[in-house]
Amino acid sequence: MFWDRFPLIKEEVVQFEDYLQGTLVSRQPLIQEAISDLAKSGGKRIRPALLMLTAKFGEYKREEVWSLAAALEILHMATLIHDDIIDDANLRRGSETVQSKYGKDVAVFAGDYLFTLTFDILAGEATNEQLKQVSNIIKQICEGEIQQHQDRYNIDVTYKGYFKRVKSKTALLFEGSCALGAGSAGLPKATVRNLGHYGRYIGMAFQLVDDLFDFTKSSSSIGKPKGNDFTQGIYTLPILYTLYESSYGEKLAELLDNPLENNQEIKDIITNNGSLDYTMKVAKTYINKAKKKIKGLAGNPYHQILIDLADIVVNRDY
Amino acid sequence: MFWDRFPLIKEEVVQFEDYLQGTLVSRQPLIQEAISDLAKSGGKRIRPALLMLTAKFGEYKREEVWSLAAALEILHMATLIHDDIIDDANLRRGSETVQSKYGKDVAVFAGDYLFTLTFDILAGEATNEQLKQVSNIIKQICEGEIQQHQDRYNIDVTYKGYFKRVKSKTALLFEGSCALGAGSAGLPKATVRNLGHYGRYIGMAFQLVDDLFDFTKSSSSIGKPKGNDFTQGIYTLPILYTLYESSYGEKLAELLDNPLENNQEIKDIITNNGSLDYTMKVAKTYINKAKKKIKGLAGNPYHQILIDLADIVVNRDY
Numbered sequence: 115m116f117w118d119r120f121p122l123i124k125e126e127v128v129q130f131e132d133y134l135q136g137t138l139v140s141r142q143p144l145i146q147e148a149i150s151d152l153a154k155s156g157g158k159r160i161r162p163a164l165l166m167l168t169a170k171f172g173e174y175k176r177e178e179v180w181s182l183a184a185a186l187e188i189l190h191m192a193t194l195i196h197d198d199i200i201d202d203a204n205l206r207r208g209s210e211t212v213q214s215k216y217g218k219d220v221a222v223f224a225g226d227y228l229f230t231l232t233f234d235i236l237a238g239e240a241t242n243e244q245l246k247q248v249s250n251i252i253k254q255i256c257e258g259e260i261q262q263h264q265d266r267y268n269i270d271v272t273y274k275g276y277f278k279r280v281k282s283k284t285a286l287l288f289e290g291s292c293a294l295g296a297g298s299a300g301l302p303k304a305t306v307r308n309l310g311h312y313g314r315y316i317g318m319a320f321q322l323v324d325d326l327f328d329f330t331k332s333s334s335s336i337g338k339p340k341g342n343d344f345t346q347g348i349y350t351l352p353i354l355y356t357l358y359e360s361s362y363g364e365k366l367a368e369l370l371d372n373p374l375e376n377n378q379e380i381k382d383i384i385t386n387n388g389s390l391d392y393t394m395k396v397a398k399t400y401i402n403k404a405k406k407k408i409k410g411l412a413g414n415p416y417h418q419i420l421i422d423l424a425d426i427v428v429n430r431d432y
Numbered sequence: 433m434f435w436d437r438f439p440l441i442k443e444e445v446v447q448f449e450d451y452l453q454g455t456l457v458s459r460q461p462l463i464q465e466a467i468s469d470l471a472k473s474g475g476k477r478i479r480p481a482l483l484m485l486t487a488k489f490g491e492y493k494r495e496e497v498w499s500l501a502a503a504l505e506i507l508h509m510a511t512l513i514h515d516d517i518i519d520d521a522n523l524r525r526g527s528e529t530v531q532s533k534y535g536k537d538v539a540v541f542a543g544d545y546l547f548t549l550t551f552d553i554l555a556g557e558a559t560n561e562q563l564k565q566v567s568n569i570i571k572q573i574c575e576g577e578i579q580q581h582q583d584r585y586n587i588d589v590t591y592k593g594y595f596k597r598v599k600s601k602t603a604l605l606f607e608g609s610c611a612l613g614a615g616s617a618g619l620p621k622a623t624v625r626n627l628g629h630y631g632r633y634i635g636m637a638f639q640l641v642d643d644l645f646d647f648t649k650s651s652s653s654i655g656k657p658k659g660n661d662f663t664q665g666i667y668t669l670p671i672l673y674t675l676y677e678s679s680y681g682e683k684l685a686e687l688l689d690n691p692l693e694n695n696q697e698i699k700d701i702i703t704n705n706g707s708l709d710y711t712m713k714v715a716k717t718y719i720n721k722a723k724k725k726i727k728g729l730a731g732n733p734y735h736q737i738l739i740d741l742a743d744i745v746v747n748r749d750y
Contacts, residue, residue, distance in 0.1 A: 142575035144582055196544060200537040219518045219581050222540065226514060227574040229544065230567050233551045237563035245555035245563075249548050256545040257460035263537050264462055 116158045120419050127163055130180060134162070137184050137235060140227060148212045148224045152191055155209035161287060162187050164423075165295035168309045170416045172299025181239040182294050185232045185248065190287060192228035193255055195221050200263065201346065244294060251290045258282025266347030269357065269367055276354055280321045281314070288317030308407045312420065315404035319427050322397040325350035329384050344380060345373040351396065352389040360387045397428050434476045438737050445481055448498060452480070455502050455553060458545060466530045466542045470509055473527035479605060480505050482741075483613035486627045488734045490617025499557040500612050503550045503566065508605060510546035511573055513539050518581065519664065562612060569608045576600025584665030587675065587685055594672055598639045599632070606635030626725045630738060633722035637745050640715040643668035647702050662698060663691040669714065670707040678705045715746050 117124040138153050140146045162183035169179045197203070198211040199221050205211065213221035229252075236245050262279050265271045292313030296306040328343045329352055343350055349357075353370075357363045362383050369376040369383070384390065401424045411417040435442040456471050458464045480501035487497045515521070516529040517539050523529065531539035547570075554563050580597050583589045610631030614624040646661045647670055661668055667675075671688075675681045680701050687694040687701070702708065719742045729735040 140571070140575060142578055144578055145575060192544075196540050199540055218536075220578055222514050222517055222543075223574045223577045223581075225540075225544075226547065227571060227578075229547055230570040230574065233563065234567035234571065237560050237567055242555050245551065249552035249555055252548040253458070253545060253552065256541045256548065257458060257463060259541045260460055260462055260538055260545075263541075 117163070120422070122415055123163060123167060123419060126166060127159060130162055130166070130183065131159065133180055134159075134184050134187060137231065138188070144216065144220060145224055145227050148216055148220065149191075149228065151209070151215070152195070152212060155207050157207060159187060160423075161190055161291040164288065164291040164313055167416050167419055167423075168292045168295030168313075169299040171296065171305070171309070171411060171414060172301040175298055178239055178298050179295060181235050182244065182298060183291075185235040185240070186287065186291055186294070188228050188235070189232040189248070189252065192225045192232065193259075195225035195228065197259070199225075200259070244297070247290060247294060251286050254282045254286055262348060265349075267370075268347075269349070269370065271349055271354070273351075273354060273358075276349070276351060277318070280318055280325075284321035284324075285314045285317030288320065289314035305411070308410065312404045312407045312424075315400045315407065316424050316427050319397040319400040319404070319424075322351060322393055322400070323428060323430065326352065326390055326393050326397075329381055329390060342373075342377070342381075344370065345377060347373075351393045352384045355389040355392050356384055356387055359392075360389065362387055394428065401425070401428050435481070438740070440733055441481060441485060441737060444484060445477060448480055448484070448501065449477065451498055452477075452502050452505060455549065456506070462534065462538060463542055463545050466534055466538065467509075467546065469527065469533070470513070470530060473525050475525060477505060478741075479508055479609040482606065482609040482631055485734050485737055485741075486610045486613030486631075487617040489614065489623070489627070489729060489732060490619040493616055496557055496616050497613060499553050500562070500616060501609075503553040503558070504605065504609055504612070506546050506553070507550040507566070507570065510543045510550065511577075513543035513546065515577070517543075518577070562615070565608060565612060569604050572600045572604055580666060583667075585688075586665075587667070587688065589667055589672070591669075591672060591676075594667070594669060595636070598636055598643075602639035602642075603632045603635030606638065607632035623728070626728065629725045630722045630742075633718045633725065634742050634745050637715040637718040637722070637742075640669060640711055640718070641746060641748065644670065644708055644711050644715075647699055647708060660691075660695070660699075662688065663695060665691075669711045670702045673707040673710050674702055674705055677710075678707065680705055712746065719743070719746050 115124075115128075117127045135150075135153050138149045140149065165183040165186065166179055169175070194206060195212050198206060199213045199218050202213075203211050204214040211221075212224055216224070232248070233245070236248060240248075258279055258281070261275075262283070265275060265279070289310045290313070293306055293310035296309040301309070325343065328350065344353055349370075353366070356366050366380065366383055369380050373380065404424050405421055408417060408420055411420075433442075433446075435445045453468075453471055456467045458467065483501040483504065484497055487493070512524060513530050516524060517531045517536050520531075521529050522532040529539075530542055534542070550566070551563070554566060558566075576597055576599075579593075580601070583593060583597070607628045608631070611624055611628035614627040619627070643661065646668065662671055667688075671684070674684050684698065684701055687698050691698065722742050723739055726735060726738055729738075
């Protein structure tokens with residue numbers, strides 16, 4: 115598994131998985147089936163691991179850390195279910211999505227159920243301040259999703275708009291995981307803030323690399339919905355860079371009028387004009403900023419894991 | 433307005449409306465528009481009023497009561513938005529639904545946003561126990577919605593299944609409003625329980641009467657989605673009674689194979705075989721149970737309002 119390379123945390127991530135599965139419970143058989151499916155299709159549990167790792171820098175309260183970690187991972191799962199409804203996605207991590215297997219109707223309320231489970235868990239363990247933190251994150255995720263939907267097929271979307279979208283889509287939940295972990299361990303405010311920013315920056319890089327994969331990987335290899343972001347009108351950094359910074363801008367704008375038909379030609383332009391290198395460069399800038407934020411924690415063995423994780427975000431092949 | 437007949441509470445319901453509108457805020461323009469639309473299309477605010485009324489029996493903490501009331505009303509609005517997605521409904525209370533006006537994609541995340549707002553408000557004011565109460569209600573609402581969806585077109589759905597569905601669909605939120613109101617006022621446990629049961633029973637009656645309107649009212653007069661529950665495969669008490677207790681059972685089962693085509697004939701059978709009287713009788717039984725539960729509070733002017741409200745639930749024409 116992914117965490118094999120980090121013996122210091124691996125065992126706990128494995129144990130946490132059982133705990134997480136144990137919280138995913140419903141008395142309604144169909145919900146139970148849908149959420150068990152989703153849980154089993156896995157994922158690396160990167161957000162829970164970040165929460166644990168950042169909490170290790172202070173007084174580690176396992177019960178609190180695990181419940182916060184479960185809450186955020188379940189929240190993440192809820193957004194995936196609702197995302198897949200909107201994207202009409204059939205596959206996620208190589209498994210059939212809830213909306214495809216059970217229908218959009220079930221998916222709406224299965225997602226709602228998971229949202230509620232998030233708060234149910236938090237109601238047991240979290241302080242009101244932690245609750246506020248989480249609800250603020252979700253509000254921004256929802257706002258970001260709707261903004262992304264509204265910006266579809268808009269050739270004039272700005273860099274600023276794009277980075278804001280990346281932040282709300284991915285980076286905020288990474289940031290929240292780190293800030294909640296660090297906060298639970300009673301670390302000084304400045305350290306909590308720095309670890310939070312570490313999370314935000316690797317989250318930005320994570321999403322940029324994902325957006326890059328949209329051009330370099332086949333859909334099946336990343337277990338994602340058929341088609342590409344740009345065929346659905348979602349314009350990511352490689353597209354924006356080509357539109358605004360390259361000599362292919364006008365040509366690309368034309369091709370995007372018929373993205374399905376021009377799919378291959380669009381991909382060729384994007385791949386050959388340096389926009390992917392540019393995207394990777396921006397991602398690496400975020401990674402460097404992330405590492406800088408946690409410099410003060412160097413020497414601690416968990417610091418090395420955070421550094422390695424940051425590197426993996428931009429060097430991964432999956 | 434509806435509350436004109438209750439001068440003792442009217443002014444506060446009017447003021448609360450402003451407060452509620454003030455909490456319905458988003459920085460994302462489209463969400464803001466969607467939730468403002470929804471808020472303005474109104475509703476009687478029966479759940480917030482129940483919360484206020486039950487809190488009046490003890491030490492009235494207005495700030496806490498209003499925030500709980502806003503949280504529950506917003507939760508109710510969230511479920512309506514997601515309900516309308518599933519029902520493909522174009523109208524609600526005579527206004528265009530979010531899913532019809534803005535599309536299902538926006539509706540999914542606008543509903544999620546409102547769910548989050550519920551918890552955001554609670555995070556500011558509520559105790560962890562109150563949070564648990566609310567999340568338990570939502571979990572059961574979600575389970576009930578999925579159960580209803582799964583039971584569609586199932587001619588063998590039982591009375592028990594039907595009443596369970598009514599409970600999770602409507603009665604639990606009425607019960608929660610009353611229990612949270614009474615609880616916030618520091619009333620004795622038994623009183624909180626009794627007021628909660630009062631809420632549950634009038635909620636049951638409320639839904640039964642709604643189910644009855646599905647046969648007696650034109651869709652436009654109740655501002656509801658086109659079509660009837662039974663054409664969507666949702667079988668309510670008048671249908672179940674006819675299937676199981678009348679000589680028209682077999683005939684009706686046959687007609688339900690083509691509900692759209694046989695719409696008028698089905699309505700005629702239901703209207704003429706006493707099933708509507710039976711449904712009203714059951715609703716009135718609930719109202720009597722509700723009144724009995726709060727007998728001990730007689731003499732208090734707010735007690736009389738609760739009694740009058742209970743009567744209105746079964747005597748209303750809207």
